[in-house]
Amino acid sequence: MTAVQAASFTKLAATNTLSTRLPEFCSAAHLLCFPEVRPSLEKHTKDENFQTYHNGQNFTNYGAGRVNGIDTFKNYSNDIFSIPVNAFRGYSRSSIDHRESFTGYANDNNVVDQSFNTYGSNSAGEGSGEFKNYSSNSNVAELRFTAYSDDTVNRKQSFSSYNENGNAGDQTFRSYGKNSFGDKNDFTGYGTDSNVVSSSFTNYGKKGTAGNSTFTNYGVNMNDPQEKFQSYGDGTVSATHSFANYRDQANVGYDSFQSYEKNTFASTVNFKNYGNSGNPGSDTFKGYAKGAERNTVGFTGYSVNTNATFKDYAKEGVSFASYNTSSSSSTVGGSLVKRWVEPGKFFRESMLKEGTVMAMPDIRDKMPQRSFLPRSILVKLPFSSSKIEELKSVFKVSDNSSMEKMMMESLGECERAPSVGEINVVWGLSRT
Incomplete structure (x- = not known):
């Protein structure tokens, strides 16, 4: 930024009024800033058809109490130039x-x-x-669904393609299909070919009745995935939950199922083709089908290479139809080794083979150019994890947003104890 701009923004920072000119400041300083989320009071009580949408408007109460009809969004917030923050606060709630x-x-x-x-x-x-x-080919995407299809009757939800070919980022579903009756939830392709992505499902289908949930391809060909299911299908009655092709050919990573189908009655649970990979990760099942009655629980095609651990699970009524007992040393070879030698993928030393060309990951910075803040401004801003609320106020950052997470991680990196031979110097949140 110019000397005149620096002087002007320094005065604003000194009087704690920098937030009044935040867009101009972020533009002049080449900072990554998200726009402020402003609620919309529009009710949208009739059918809507959005062909192309990316002007930054948010929906506070969309389609609540609607009877019949259909709303369609054909291209919502697509392409890299669209507004990076979008929120639907109440979507199709209490509709029929x-x-x-x-x-x-x-x-x-x-x-x-x-x-x-x-x-x-x-x-x-x-x-x-x-x-x-949904969010395919995206970089560092923060995706959140809170109270998704809870307390519904005979409702169907489907994702044909969810965050496929993505890079990094976090996806969370909190309270998915809880207390619902006769619901049907389908994920046809979840996270396929994505790189270093974290996903979390909490209270999935909890205390539902006669529901049917299917993941057709979950985590297939992912690189270093981190996937967590907390309280999956607990307390359900006459429900069917299935995973077909779970983590098939995924590269390392970690999966966790905590309290899976606990205290259920007359439900059917099945994993088809689970963990078929030559470079396995670690999987943990804790409280698997514990306390369940008259259930059918099984794994069809389960690979020992998953490094899976079952803790405190129902030892009766759980079947492994086809348990792959081959060792990882014999499985990792030939075609599977070649399968994992892909551009941009991480690999282990044991996978290095003579005569095989291994492309290194593309680590080029694809973000817009950044710069350091002038010290006159930097010293007047509350860059400290103990003052995170003040910092969020300056930059108009929402609670539990991806920007808040980036701030916390950046501050934590700056404030951590230096490694041997390292010197930590805090210059602020901007970077070269």
């Missing part, structure tokens, strides 16, 4: 026989924050929500 469709949602984006709060909750009838292509 209402359908929603997103053909393309937040695809080809870079560092985005997308959230749905109370999506389709308390809905009834033959309503449905469909995402055909």
Whole structure:
């Protein structure tokens, strides 16, 4: 920034009023800043058809209490130039026989924050929500669904393609299909070919009745995935939960199922083709089908290479139809080794083979150019983890947002004890 700009912003920082000119400051300083999320008071009580949408408007209360009809979003917040923050606070809540469709949602984006709060909750009838292509080919995407399809009756939710070919980022579903009756939830492709992505499901299908949930391809060909299911299907009655092709050919990573199908009655659970990989990660099942009655629980095609651990699980009524007892040393070879020698993928020393060309990962910085803040401004800003709330106020950062997470991680990196031979120098959140 110019000397005149620096002097002007220094005065604002000194009087704690920098937030009043935040867009101008971020532009002049080449900072990564998210726009402030402003709620919309529009009710949207009739059918809507959005062909292309990326102007930064957010929906506070969309389609609540609708009866019949359909709303469609064909291209919502797609491409790298769209607004990075989008929020649906209350979407199709308490509706009856209402359908929603997103053909393309937040695809080809870079560092985005997308959230749905109370999506389709308390809905009834033959309503449905469909995402055909959700956040594919995106970089560092923060995706959140809170209270997704809770307390519904006969509602159908589907994701045809969820965060496929993505890089880094976190995806969370909190309270998914909880206390629902006769719901049907499908993920056809979840995280396929993604790199270093973290996903979390909490209270998935808890205390539901006669529901049907299917993951057709979950975590297939992912690199170093971190996937957690906390309280999956607990307390359900006459439900069917299945995973077909779970972590097939995934590279290392960690999966955790805590309290899986606990205290259920007359439910069916099955994993088909689980953990078939030559370079396995670590999987943990804790409280698997414990306390369940009259259930059918099984693994069809389970590979020992998953390094899986079962803790405190129901030893009766759980079957392994085809348990692969081959050792990892004999499995990792030939075609499987070649399969994992891909551009941009991590690899282990044991996978190095004479005569094989191994492309290194593309570590070029694809973010817009950044710069250091002038010291006159930097010293007046509360860059400290103990003052994170003040810092969030300056930059208008929402609670539990991806920007808050980036701030906390950056401050933690700056404030940690230096390694041997390392000198930590805190220059602020901007970078060269």
